[in-house]
Amino acid sequence: MENFEFLRNVTIGQYFQGDSIIHRLDPRAKITILLILVVVNSFILSFTGNVLLLSWCIALVLLSGISFRFMLSGIKPALPLIVIFALMQLFFYGDAYPPYGMESVTYWRWGIMSITNGSIQLVIVTLMRFLEIFFLVSLLTSTTTTTNIAYAIESMLEPFQRLRVPAQEISLIGTIALRFVPIFAEQMEIIMKAQASRGADFGEGGVFQFVKRTRQMVTLIVPLFVDAFRRAEDLILAMDARCYTGGRGRTKIVRFHMQRVDLLFIAFTAVFGVLIMVFRNHFPI
Amino acid sequence: MDTRGRVIIQVNDLHHTYLSGTPLEVKALKGVTMEVYEGEIVGIIGRTGAGKSTIVQHFNGLIRNRERGRVVVDGHDMADPSLDVRTIRQKVGLVFQHPEQQLFERLVGDDIAFGPKKMGLPPEVRRERVRWAMEMVGLDFEKFKDRFTFSLSGGEMRKVAIAGVLALQPKVLILDESTTGIDPRGRKELLSRMLNLNREHGVTLVFVSSNMDEVASIADRIYVIDDGRTVMHGTAREIFAQPEVLRRYGLGVPHVTTVAHRLAQDGIPMPRVPLTVAEAEEDIWKILSS
Numbered sequence: 001m002e003n004f005e006f007l008r009n010v011t012i013g014q015y016f017q018g019d020s021i022i023h024r025l026d027p028r029a030k031i032t033i034l035l036i037l038v039v040v041n042s043f044i045l046s047f048t049g050n051v052l053l054l055s056w057c058i059a060l061v062l063l064s065g066i067s068f069r070f071m072l073s074g075i076k077p078a079l080p081l082i083v084i085f086a087l088m089q090l091f092f093y094g095d096a097y098p099p100y101g102m103e104s105v106t107y108w109r110w111g112i113m114s115i116t117n118g119s120i121q122l123v124i125v126t127l128m129r130f131l132e133i134f135f136l137v138s139l140l141t142s143t144t145t146t147t148n149i150a151y152a153i154e155s156m157l158e159p160f161q162r163l164r165v166p167a168q169e170i171s172l173i174g175t176i177a178l179r180f181v182p183i184f185a186e187q188m189e190i191i192m193k194a195q196a197s198r199g200a201d202f203g204e205g206g207v208f209q210f211v212k213r214t215r216q217m218v219t220l221i222v223p224l225f226v227d228a229f230r231r232a233e234d235l236i237l238a239m240d241a242r243c244y245t246g247g248r249g250r251t252k253i254v255r256f257h258m259q260r261v262d263l264l265f266i267a268f269t270a271v272f273g274v275l276i277m278v279f280r281n282h283f284p285i
Numbered sequence: 286m287d288t289r290g291r292v293i294i295q296v297n298d299l300h301h302t303y304l305s306g307t308p309l310e311v312k313a314l315k316g317v318t319m320e321v322y323e324g325e326i327v328g329i330i331g332r333t334g335a336g337k338s339t340i341v342q343h344f345n346g347l348i349r350n351r352e353r354g355r356v357v358v359d360g361h362d363m364a365d366p367s368l369d370v371r372t373i374r375q376k377v378g379l380v381f382q383h384p385e386q387q388l389f390e391r392l393v394g395d396d397i398a399f400g401p402k403k404m405g406l407p408p409e410v411r412r413e414r415v416r417w418a419m420e421m422v423g424l425d426f427e428k429f430k431d432r433f434t435f436s437l438s439g440g441e442m443r444k445v446a447i448a449g450v451l452a453l454q455p456k457v458l459i460l461d462e463s464t465t466g467i468d469p470r471g472r473k474e475l476l477s478r479m480l481n482l483n484r485e486h487g488v489t490l491v492f493v494s495s496n497m498d499e500v501a502s503i504a505d506r507i508y509v510i511d512d513g514r515t516v517m518h519g520t521a522r523e524i525f526a527q528p529e530v531l532r533r534y535g536l537g538v539p540h541v542t543t544v545a546h547r548l549a550q551d552g553i554p555m556p557r558v559p560l561t562v563a564e565a566e567e568d569i570w571k572i573l574s575s
Contacts, residue, residue: 016308070307187386193347194387197379198450199403201371219399222389226435 014182016142021261022064023143027152029262030144033269034136040273041132046100047121048283049276050128056272057135064143071138075131082130086123094119101285141178150175151252168246176235180228187227188220195219290323293457293489294344294377299354301339313339315513317354321457326483326490328504328521330497332535336513337493341459344491345377346370359456375404378455382462384446385439393437393445394430400453418451421486423478440471447475451482458482459491464499476503501525501539501560509534526558541565 022030037053044050061068075082094114098104099121108115140149150171157167192202200219301314313336321327329337342348343356346363349370350356356363359376381387390396394415401411416426422444429441437445447463460479464472480503482488494500500507500521507524509517511534517524524531528538528546538546541562545555553572559565 014309067308073307190381191387193342194379194381194384196347197345197374197381198387198400198453199371199374200399201403219389223387226388227386 014142015145016066018065018143020063020065020143022060022139024261025143025265026256026258026262027144027148028156028256029258029266030140031149031152031156032266034140036266036269036273037136038133040276041129043277044129044280045125046280046283047125047285049280050125050132052276053132054128057132057139061135061139064139066139066142071135071142074138075134082127086127089123089126090115090119093122097122101283146175146178148256149178151254151256155256168250180231183231184224184228188224191220191223191227290325292320293323293359294319294321294491295355295357296320296340296343297355297357299340299343299350299356300352301336301343301348301350302352303339313513314354317510317513317515319508319515319518321489321491323456323489324483324487325505326480326492326503328500328507329491329493329510330495330500330507330536331510333495335510335534337510338461339513340510341379341461341491341493344457344459345374345379347379375453376455377457377459378450378453379459380447380450380461380463382465383443384450384463385442387446387449388434388442390434392430393424393432393434396434396445397448397452400449404453414452414454415448417454418448421451421478421482422448423474424448440467443467443471444475455488457489457491459493461493462495464494464496472499479503497525497537498539498541501542509536511535521560522558525560 037057041053044053058068061071091113094106094109094116095118097118099116099118102117102121105117106114107117144152153171153174154167157165157170161167196202200216202216296317296319299314299317300312303309303311303313317336317340319327319329319340329340331337339348343350343363344358346358346368350364358373361368361373363373388396390399397415397418398411401414406414415430419426419429424441424444429445434442434445443463450458458479464475467475476499479490479492483490490503492500492504504521507517507519507521508515509524509531516534517527517530525538525542528542531538537543539560541559541564544565545559545568548555555565555568556571557564557568559568
């Protein structure tokens with residue numbers, strides 16, 4: 001059965017109005033917390049560490065009051081890819097990673113393929129790490145408006161401006177990219193419906209019939225690219241018409257000030273992160 | 286006019302909710318009832334967000350009704366899960382707003398032939414269909430079939446896109462705001478071509494528009510949709526005779542009709558509600574000469 005409700009599956013980049021403590025945090029605080037947790041995420045290879053980190057991320061999601069089920073539904077489109085990567089790791093990485101905190105055991109071997117407890121651990125840990133990042137990024141974009149994210153990035157890059165880092169331009173590029181995700185999702189839905197109306201069949205062929213599905217995609221990708229270029233040109237024109245000349249000397253109508261609660265959140269995350277990092281080689285499994 | 290044939294599309298108390306079960310849930314339809322007879326031109330009007338597009342997307346199975354209500358198209362209950370929607374989409378062609386955005390083939394002819402090709406028709410039949418569809422929208426087959434799609438002007442691209450739907454030879458053609466964004470002359474031409482399609486080739490038209498002058502000039506009957514419900518229906522003349530009610534739904538009346546209402550207020554009643562400039566001219570001429 002076809003389902004054209006594309007926005008149902010795009011959870012990253014979609015902002016949800018709310019008044020939770022997460023919504024009210026200073027956007028710079030949120031990005032700092034995100035950065036800390038992403039760094040921690042990339043160092044933790046043990047089960048225990050990832051369970052801790054994942055529960056921390058889930059706790060943040062619950063605090064934000066955003067529907068957990070809805071957020072999870074955002075993974076659906078990526079599922080086939082995740083499954084393929086997981087299978088490749090399971091079969092081909094058996095010898096590459098010795099398991100953390102366990103004696104290496106090989107369960108099965110055939111030619112270059114093998115399954116060891118190391119590869120099983122790798123699959124599970126990778127999945128958890130993916131979920132952590134996914135939750136964190138979704139949480140940032142669903143509780144922070146794009147303008148606030150842009151402001152935060154700009155403000156955080158300001159110190160680097162002396163090193164000729166174009167802070168304002170970078171944040172602008174980021175904002176435009178984020179802003180266009182739901183627009184393209186919507187446009188894709190319209191084009192998909194239009195093509196289906198003249199006989200294209202989407203969703204036919206199983207999830208894993210890539211060639212067939214890719215060929216169907218041509219009828220979407222060409223119009224989508226044309227549309228993207230048209231929108232980019234319109235945007236340039238609109239910016240020119242409003243005399244946009246880049247960031248130098250621009251002032252803000254809304255200014256953010258870090259509150260106690262922001263600093264508290266950052267401090268708490270930092271302590272949590274440092275503790276996990278310090279003890280990362282001392283977890284039993 | 287009572288030349289009504291049989292009912293080809295029947296909608297009964299239709300409800301629809303977008304993104305149901307998510308935080309973005311929107312109740313778009315809350316009880317729409319309407320029918321479309323074979324061979325007529327039905328207009329659907331209503332302010333933006335009233336649910337017009339949602340309704341017509343039910344007509345060719347882009348949205349299947351799973352909530353309350355019933356949609357029957359050419360004798361098929363659209364809620365039936367065993368129904369092959371592709372057969373419905375060949376009978377009911379839907380043209381969206383800015384249809385030129387759906388073009389993807391390099392050559393005009395290939396793009397129009399996409400639908401017939403998907404239907405599995407042999408090449409000679411496909412060619413005939415493309416020729417017919419191009420003729421219907423006013424594109425010369427020999428001149429345009431090998432032109433590059435993306436080198437055409439906006440108006441020509443729109444014609445190609447409409448031809449792409451017509452090539453399916455649908456019984457019903459739905460135009461969902463398909464005339465917005467082109468120049469007045471192009472609009473007028475397109476309207477008269479669509480009218481010809483209806484009168485000469487018996488294609489039933491469903492015309493969704495926010496341009497009252499257009500709807501008045503083409504539609505036999507009109508449905509007014511507001512907040513997801515059918516609030517008025519009748520012949521074009523009946524509907525546009527009630528400007529106050531229409532205003533309540535955020536809608537206006539055609540310019541010529543406004544003139545007639547103003548004349549009536551000044552004590553010069555017109556014999557009928559004029560729907561086109563030609564009608565108004567005829568009536569005013571009659572009044573002046575009597």
